[in-house]
Amino acid sequence: MSSDPRHIGPTEDGARLRIEWSDGHISEYEPRYLRLECRCAGCIDEMTGRPILDPRTVPEDVHPLAIRYVGRYALRFEWSDGHSTGIYPYELLRVICPCEACRGARSGGPR
Numbered sequence: 001m002s003s004d005p006r007h008i009g010p011t012e013d014g015a016r017l018r019i020e021w022s023d024g025h026i027s028e029y030e031p032r033y034l035r036l037e038c039r040c041a042g043c044i045d046e047m048t049g050r051p052i053l054d055p056r057t058v059p060e061d062v063h064p065l066a067i068r069y070v071g072r073y074a075l076r077f078e079w080s081d082g083h084s085t086g087i088y089p090y091e092l093l094r095v096i097c098p099c100e101a102c103r104g105a106r107s108g109g110p111r
Contacts, residue, residue, distance in 0.1 A: 001025070003091040008075070017067070019093060027097040031063045035079055037096050038086035057081075 002023035011018045016028045035058050038044075043053040059081055066078040070087050078084040095106075 001094060003089075003094040005090055005093075017064075021094060025094075025097070027093065027099060027102075029093070029096075029098060031079075032058060032060060033098060034064075034077065034088070035062045035081070035083065037088075037092075038083065039088075039092065040086040042083070042085055 002021045002025070004022040005019050006022045007018075007020040009018055010016070011028055016030055017034065019027045019029075021027070036053065036055055038053065043051065045052055061080075063080050064077045065080055068076045068078075070076050073091075074087045074089040075093070076084070076087050097103075
C-alpha cells in the first residue's frame with residue numbers, strides 16, 4: 001500500500017477530495033469525514049489519544065476553504081467551521097481511505 005500521491009484534486013463534481021496513489025489506488029474523501037478525522041491537539045487529547053472533538057459540533061456541510069501542501073508529506077485544510085490547525089500526512093490519508101476495500105482491510109474483513 002503506497003502513501004505516495006500521484007495526483008491530488010477534487011472529484012469531477014467538486015464534492016470530494018480525490019487522491020490517486022502511486023500504486024494506482026484511488027481514494028475519495030467527503031469533506032465532513034476528513035474534518036472528523038483531524039488528529040490535531042484541539043481534536044485529539046495528546047496524552048491519551050482520546051477524541052476531544054464532538055462530531056455534533058461539526059456542521060454537515062463543512063467544507064475546505066483552502067487546501068495547502070505541507071512540504072512533501074501532508075495536506076492542511078482551512079475548514080468552513082474555522083478550524084485550520086490539523087495536518088493530514090499522506091500516510092494518514094491512505095490509512096483512513098473510506099473505500100470498501102480499505103474499510104474491509106482495516107476491520108480484518110474480506111477485501
